Amino acid sequence: MDRILKVLGEKTVHVSQLETENASLRAEIEALRSCAVEQERTSNSIRNNTPSGEHERLATKYENLSKLHRDLKEQHNKCASLIALEHKKYLEAKTICRQWKAYHDYKTLQRQTRAQQLAEAEQPGPITPRSLPSDPPDLPDDKHARISDLDDTPKALPGARQLSNEVHKPENSRQLHHLASEHPANEERTSSKTLRVSSSQSTDAGSDPMHGLSSPTGHREPSSDNEPVVIFTRPLKRKRSASALTMPPPVRIKQEENSPERPIEIKSEDFSSPVHNLRALGPPVREEGTVIKEERVQPVSAPKPQKDEPLRLRPLSALSLEDFKVNTKSTGAEHAFSETVRGRARRCLPGCTNPSCCGGVFLKAVQMGGYHGANDTNAEVLEKHFGENWAAIIAAYPPDKREKLLLEARASAFANQYGKHRQAFARRSTPPGFWRTDMPTTQQVEEDRAEAQAMVRQKVEERYREAMRDGGRWMFRDE
Numbered sequence: 001m002d003r004i005l006k007v008l009g010e011k012t013v014h015v016s017q018l019e020t021e022n023a024s025l026r027a028e029i030e031a032l033r034s035c036a037v038e039q040e041r042t043s044n045s046i047r048n049n050t051p052s053g054e055h056e057r058l059a060t061k062y063e064n065l066s067k068l069h070r071d072l073k074e075q076h077n078k079c080a081s082l083i084a085l086e087h088k089k090y091l092e093a094k095t096i097c098r099q100w101k102a103y104h105d106y107k108t109l110q111r112q113t114r115a116q117q118l119a120e121a122e123q124p125g126p127i128t129p130r131s132l133p134s135d136p137p138d139l140p141d142d143k144h145a146r147i148s149d150l151d152d153t154p155k156a157l158p159g160a161r162q163l164s165n166e167v168h169k170p171e172n173s174r175q176l177h178h179l180a181s182e183h184p185a186n187e188e189r190t191s192s193k194t195l196r197v198s199s200s201q202s203t204d205a206g207s208d209p210m211h212g213l214s215s216p217t218g219h220r221e222p223s224s225d226n227e228p229v230v231i232f233t234r235p236l237k238r239k240r241s242a243s244a245l246t247m248p249p250p251v252r253i254k255q256e257e258n259s260p261e262r263p264i265e266i267k268s269e270d271f272s273s274p275v276h277n278l279r280a281l282g283p284p285v286r287e288e289g290t291v292i293k294e295e296r297v298q299p300v301s302a303p304k305p306q307k308d309e310p311l312r313l314r315p316l317s318a319l320s321l322e323d324f325k326v327n328t329k330s331t332g333a334e335h336a337f338s339e340t341v342r343g344r345a346r347r348c349l350p351g352c353t354n355p356s357c358c359g360g361v362f363l364k365a366v367q368m369g370g371y372h373g374a375n376d377t378n379a380e381v382l383e384k385h386f387g388e389n390w391a392a393i394i395a396a397y398p399p400d401k402r403e404k405l406l407l408e409a410r411a412s413a414f415a416n417q418y419g420k421h422r423q424a425f426a427r428r429s430t431p432p433g434f435w436r437t438d439m440p441t442t443q444q445v446e447e448d449r450a451e452a453q454a455m456v457r458q459k460v461e462e463r464y465r466e467a468m469r470d471g472g473r474w475m476f477r478d479e
Contacts, residue, residue, distance in 0.1 A: 081312050082389060088313065311476040316396065316464055321456065324463040327475040349422040351415025353408070358421050362411040378406055385409035387469030425473070429455055
């Protein structure tokens with residue numbers, strides 16, 4: 001028993017010693033830990049105040065700026081194609097407007113020149129017997145005598161206008177001159193003579209161009225068939241045109257003295273113009289030595305796409321099937337394939353929109369108003385169907401085609417949500433006339449070609465729509 005107590009006493013003393021050592025060790029550990037914390041704080045403060053800490057802050061800031069630059073660059077690349085397309089359309093519209101302006105200026109100048117010619121052609125010429133009184137006071141008593149226009153001076157007659165002997169001609173302008181306006185005062189005017197013919201020499205009513213007009217004041221009707229009738233020549237006012245220059249010279253009717261015993265003989269002879277040194281008329285000119293040509297200036301159509309132009313910027317009508325390729329990021333392969341897909345991957349495939357398969361049912365349902373796309377707006381539906389550039393694609397179609405595209409977009413959304421038939425790529429269509437066993441006629445061949453071209457254009461539209469959308473099954477060949 002004593003031995004046990006002795007052992008317990010020794011153990012108790014040993015335990016107390018161990019506890020004392022443990023407490024001292026804990027104190028040392030706490031002191032070391034506090035020293036380490038102080039050293040770390042000191043090192044951090046020193047590091048922040050040294051150039052190495054400033055370099056780390058600059059490196060972090062540079063990484064943030066680089067990330068922001070990459071994001072902005074991606075956005076710029078998305079908008080670059082749209083900006084280039086709009087700029088191209090702006091240049092085309094500007095060219096067409098310039099051509100239309102030139103065409104309008106040309107037509108305006110042509111109308112002004114024509115109006116100037118008509119105004120100059122309507123200028124008053126020399127005094128004609130029509131402006132004289134209806135009953136001349138100097139009419140001789142002899143019935144067969146002729147009245148000479150040289151006996152009466154236009155200035156002495158009442159109501160007559162005095163004309164200038166010379167026409168003012170500007171030095172730096174070329175104007176069209178009326179032939180009658182250049183008659184000098186001392187030249188003999190053969191068109192102003194008053195002729196006397198008997199009633200038997202008069203023609204029918206339809207032969208006189210002035211038939212139907214009222215006779216001048218003082219005109220006497222013949223009392224018998226042999227009594228002469230005084231007839232004043234009436235000049236016809238016509239508008240001069242370019243065709244008048246090529247007309248033959250007028251003829252002078254030479255009338256013999258009237259006699260009932262012999263038949264009437266009317267002789268005609270050509271005579272030249274009494275005006276000497278008459279300048280030949282030519283086409284109107286705009287400037288010295290520049291002749292206006294009679295040709296139409298029409299605006300040209302839009303220029304054809306260049307060979308180095310990106311395919312994304314070209315219009316849909318200028319693209320073909322060879323301008324597209326399979327998008328490997330979307331399908332995982334470089335070629336179009338048709339295989340069975342099951343499970344969750346099948347639900348990611350687009351629904352069938354072929355009008356001869358399932359697309360016709362969905363399109364009729366949309367037309368009847370049976371699907372609204374979870375209350376999506378037209379803009380949202382078109383953006384899902386055509387991509388972010390849906391506005392530019394829709395604007396390229398006529399208004400009636402836009403309604404059809406909106407229905408197709410809603411039908412595609414309907415098929416993607418509820419359709420059971422799904423496929424990565426649609427199988428190729430049967431060529432037109434493939435199952436025809438007899439020899440086709442010429443009309444059937446033309447119909448087959450037209451149908452084949454329509455099928456090709458439809459496939460081009462589908463691939464173009466997929467290429468313009470992010471993550472589509474097709475992409476442009478040069479991208």
